[in-house]
Amino acid sequence: MTTILAVPPSLDDASFEQVLAPLAALPPDAKLLVDARHARWASPYGLCALLVLARSRAVKPQFLAPEGDETASYWARTGFFKQAERVYEPVRPLPRSRAGDSHVLLPVTEIGAHGDVQEVVARISDRAAAIMADELRFPVSSAMGFAMVLSEACQNIVEHAGASGWVAVQTYQWRKRLGRKVVVIAVCDGGLGFRRSYETAHGRPASDRWDDGAALELAILKGASRFRDPGRGQGLPNIRKYMGRWGAKLSVRSGTARLSVVPEWDDDPPLVEQLAEFPGAQVQIVIPAQVGVEG
Numbered sequence: 001m002t003t004i005l006a007v008p009p010s011l012d013d014a015s016f017e018q019v020l021a022p023l024a025a026l027p028p029d030a031k032l033l034v035d036a037r038h039a040r041w042a043s044p045y046g047l048c049a050l051l052v053l054a055r056s057r058a059v060k061p062q063f064l065a066p067e068g069d070e071t072a073s074y075w076a077r078t079g080f081f082k083q084a085e086r087v088y089e090p091v092r093p094l095p096r097s098r099a100g101d102s103h104v105l106l107p108v109t110e111i112g113a114h115g116d117v118q119e120v121v122a123r124i125s126d127r128a129a130a131i132m133a134d135e136l137r138f139p140v141s142s143a144m145g146f147a148m149v150l151s152e153a154c155q156n157i158v159e160h161a162g163a164s165g166w167v168a169v170q171t172y173q174w175r176k177r178l179g180r181k182v183v184v185i186a187v188c189d190g191g192l193g194f195r196r197s198y199e200t201a202h203g204r205p206a207s208d209r210w211d212d213g214a215a216l217e218l219a220i221l222k223g224a225s226r227f228r229d230p231g232r233g234q235g236l237p238n239i240r241k242y243m244g245r246w247g248a249k250l251s252v253r254s255g256t257a258r259l260s261v262v263p264e265w266d267d268d269p270p271l272v273e274q275l276a277e278f279p280g281a282q283v284q285i286v287i288p289a290q291v292g293v294e295g
Helices: 016-025 044-056 067-075 079-085 116-136 145-161 193-201 214-219 235-245
Strands: 002-006 031-035 062-064 105-111 167-175 182-187 249-255 256-262 280-290
Touching: 002 016, 016 044, 031 044, 031 280, 044 079, 044 105, 044 182, 044 280, 062 067, 062 193, 062 214, 079 105, 105 116, 105 145, 105 182, 116 145, 116 167, 116 182, 145 167, 145 182, 145 235, 145 280, 167 214, 167 280, 193 249, 193 280, 214 249, 214 256, 235 249, 235 280
Parallel strands: 002 031, 031 062
Antiparallel strands: 105 167, 167 182, 182 280, 249 256, 249 280
16 A cells, blocks of 8 residues: 655645654555645755655655646756656656756755765855845855855765765745745755764763754754764854854754754744654755845
């Protein structure tokens, strides 16, 4: 029997949990059909997480693309279908893209080695810096921090995941709560995850509370590294500092927990636990346009 996972009309980090919920009762080799026919929109996180879902299964899931021409065309321009052909069994041929999209700073791109990270940063640094300065009204001197954030987020896959993952970057109007243009970075993998990464290196930490939430706090809030080299483990704390300076939002999901550094314009809880189990780590960064800042 094949279990159908319905993709909601609007797919983002919150609604992706609806896709995951039915998996809890299924074995890894269960047959799945991911049905995106009624999807109208997807964030970079939603698209990358769908790819991680497929790769995490013992049997390739089947996939149905969005039926709406505009939605299917946009998903094609983001590069999602090109990647999906490798991890899904499409029920019907997937749409092809003939042109890029101005909102897509970086199409969905696989990351598996340090060289991939360098290539990704080089591909979008100039264009991203221009958008940060011209459209998001960041001071020119600070726009270079975007490359640092993107690099650190992708390096997390290379150094900790034990598996490849995907990154995507888009810019669009964030109508929910904020009402401003944003740059959204999503980096998702289906590897070890934070808790298992720490346990693999050091064993279970001596603590009364040790779970996915505690592991995320250790990595993001305390900057603890699974490596013993001095100075390691500062990637996510560095991102967190950058986020705080510019009113940006950082969310990291791993295992059964999600930890967020929440700015004033958002009302998500800082820590959510007892989510559906999902391998690896999924990072979302939302950098909003600045108000009253001169370049």
